[in-house]
Amino acid sequence: MNNGRRHLGDILFAIIVLLGVVFSYAYFNITSNIIKQKDVSKFTEASEKSSIIYKNRLTNHYSMLSIIDNLFQASNDITDEEFKQFSLNLFEKNELLSACLVKPQNDYIFAYREKARQLCKNFTYTEPIKMFDSSDPKLLISKYSVSQSGEGAYVVLISVLSSILLRSTEPFYSEYFIVTDKARKQSYKYRFTNNELLLSSYKASKTELQKIRYVLNTFDNIEFSYLAVLEEKHLSLQDIRDHRLISILLVFLFILSAFLVRSLSIQKNVIEAVVKRRTEELSQFAYRTSHDLKSPLLTIKGLSRFIKEDIDNGELQEAKHNAIKILEQSTKLENLITDILDLTKADLQEDVDVVEVNVEEIVEDIVNKHAALIERHRVSINVVEAQSGMIKTEKIRLIQILENLITNGVKYSNPEKPERFVNIAVKVDKFKFVIIIEDNGVGIPENYKNDIFKPFKRFHANAAEGSGMGLTIVKKHLDNLKAEHTIFTDKDGTRFEVLIPNRL
Amino acid sequence: MKHASVLIIDDNQLDRYILSRLLKKTGHEGRVFEANDGQDALDFLKDYQARKEEYSDDFPPAVIFLDINMPKIDGFEFLEKFSALKKDNPEYESIVFMMFTSSDLVEEKEKAFSYHFVKDFLLKGDLDIELLKQKLDDFLCN
Structure with missing residues (x-):
């Protein structure tokens, strides 16, 4: 379908160019012929006049x-x-x-x-x-x-x-x-x-x-x-030159308009492709969302049956154990719903306020918010290089970027390492600021690096906390901030560098 | 079948717990192997001799319960890799698969059944003792 349209665009392009050339050639020919004829009559007239003058002068x-x-x-x-x-x-x-x-x-x-x-x-x-x-x-x-x-x-x-x-x-x-x-x-x-x-x-x-x-x-x-x-x-030669110039300009004009038509048709194709891709993304997203929302619910359903059974059998300890698991699953479901909402917002939010931010304060808030998670994994969060100058950006987006990257560092910390850390460094100048988030966690497997920003992708089965949405949310925010990012990851850890424009 | 060993491949630890508890309730007494995801399961299955020595009659498992949505290697990728593994290990010919998933998509069901060793498609939400017992009995009779 797309190829067909592109083909049509090319044909249209060729026809317009051809028409342009023919039209301009005809224009030039007609005008220069008119000029030539004018010239001939002018010359004849001039020469007749001259002859008379000469004859008079020469009579003697x-x-x-x-x-x-x-x-x-x-x-x-x-x-x-x-x-x-x-x-x-x-x-x-x-x-x-x-x-x-x-x-x-x-x-x-x-x-x-x-x-x-x-x-x-x-x-x-x-x-x-x-x-x-x-x-x-x-x-x-x-x-x-x-x-x-x-x-x-x-x-x-x-x-x-x-x-x-x-x-x-x-x-x-x-x-x-x-x-x-x-x-x-x-x-x-x-x-x-x-x-x-x-x-x-x-x-x-x-x-x-x-x-x-x-x-x-x-x-x-x-x-x-x-x-x-x-x-x-x-003078008339100048005229011819002018007309020649006009004809050449005409040809260019035609070619230009042809290019315009062509680029418009290409643009249309591009837009259609984007719409198609976005629709596919959306349907994929809807499928994954419903699946991932359903999954913990089904687990809760299964566990609830067990609790009922356990109570019937008088196994109250087992029932309590399963109730705790239900609680965990509910929290997981809650987090997932929050993430989905965040992701939707990340995409839809347009007029996010640009305000002055303090990265250290944001990190502190994140550490407080996720104290339990951080405590559970025994990870130390350190700001190793503090912010040295003023930063202005869309604060809400920056918070979510940092929150996801830092908690990822915590969730995917390596339990085999005695010291687990997530280090944050900030470098600021007038035009941009760079935030480096480095951990010594398990890293992202080499063959999954291309998929890291896709929704619902998780690369470690053990880390049950992850919804697989974190990096998708980060990517949406980075794109919205026109930020750049670099990822270094191996089995010894991950280093995320984000370069964000400083909107002072 | 009562004593046959099974392998549950699922990234969700609770789902593995639910399934293994249900199996116990049906009267299943065999060994239950568990794998975190497709990669884990492949690591488990790739060295037949070593596993045979380790688990003797409990290996290979008679039934593999396989989830679809998993990190790293998902259910379908696993089926593909298992097909390849089976060619070098004829001992795995007898293993049957039961999909164990929360997905009820027709496409996924069809895709799963395109592998001849996939015998059933169980939905996590529908599964109870009766159904599981019936499924295992059906399989036993066959």
Whole structure:
């Protein structure tokens, strides 16, 4: 039955987790799609705006475009010197950039890039052009574009433009460029994506990076609009991240609630098990109680018959003898009933007063109460270590614990020993107190140690006084006081240590 | 049967007294052994030869009266251990058991009778001379 329920709880748990994952995945997908669509429209809008701005600004340069086209087309025919001069002019006026922006279609840009690449190959400069002053940011473009050996600088220049343009139409586009400065044996890695411009460089110094930034900064207007786009994109990326976070939180929430459902169902099982165990305990208790109450009664019944018989036969001495036995049995029955009541109280009492207690006084009271028993067994009760500080606890429980442990020490004293004792020691601190009750009695047999707290358990047939309830009562009180206990027992005696919280 | 010895296993000394007095009243003249609990009885029975030498014809007892609720080894545990002991000591084959208890639970009665050597289930409260005599006579006839 229990297993079945636990199984059901597990299935429920799995279903909720699964639902959570599916739901969160769907949520994330839908929201990020909406965001993506929004992004696309935002980008399109931004790029259209940018294009208009660029077109207006660049109208003046239309005339230059044909020259560039011609130049590119005729690149094989002009001399190095001519190209250098012309490109210098262009770069000073920032016109190549403008030229690239006039028709922001991919094919166009790629075509130009290819042309630029070709040109760079053809016009390789072995040393920097001296006339450029590197302190002038504008000139740096030229320097990087033209003066460096290899194709790198041109590619970068054109690629930055093309990727910016591409970015406005393809939101998730990204491109990498590796630029190698052969003279300095350094490589720069440029990554242009639609949502970020990532400049990474290995072996690049800070100044190198600054120079590259100069290059980009020279794109005045382009830079401006580019940044605007970038910002928008950044925002929506943040949105996506937020939603991703929400989805992850959702999954966790589902898992958490699933755990909750699961633990509740487990808890229910635990409670049911406890109830079942308690019911079994109770029925066992009822059986044992009725049996143990009945047992002395039946003995009294048998003895009473004998007394009647004895009186009939005139055997008055025998009758008296049996009457004394009846008295003993009645006392036993009385004690048993008291114990059962104590046990029931130990379990049911809740609001027991916490008061200041004096262990020595309690022990004295116990010794007085059980003087006859102690006298009969000739056991000396000693407080070997007195209480040194204040103790506050539930006095009624402490009294019953001590009473049962001390009288146990007396009842199960070893008659073969010349000196029989029960020694009590008390150690106190602010948080707890320990009471040690040690005797040199017969001890508890090794194989019964596990049963010592079970009701009606007795391990010594000779000790007729015991009801078998004493340690059960002690255990109930210890549990209620949240106390700990340790038992050392062998044939030479028993040592009980109880550690009880001091409720100062 | 009159002279047959019996063993009473009961932790309650008064109950042992009551039973042995009743036995005497029925005219039983045999030796009455007493054991405090199952462990005591097992200690008594485990060395057949020694006991035989000690008690000669009085050992082994013809009838064992067995209480159920006892400390250490209780009645049922004793029945189990006695079954094992009997395998090594065929002399114990003739011993019959009469449960002698204050428990009137059907389950316990059934459990006791599952051992073939348990012949009767006597309730402490019901037992008087007549009943005990009748039970012993029944057993004698069988």
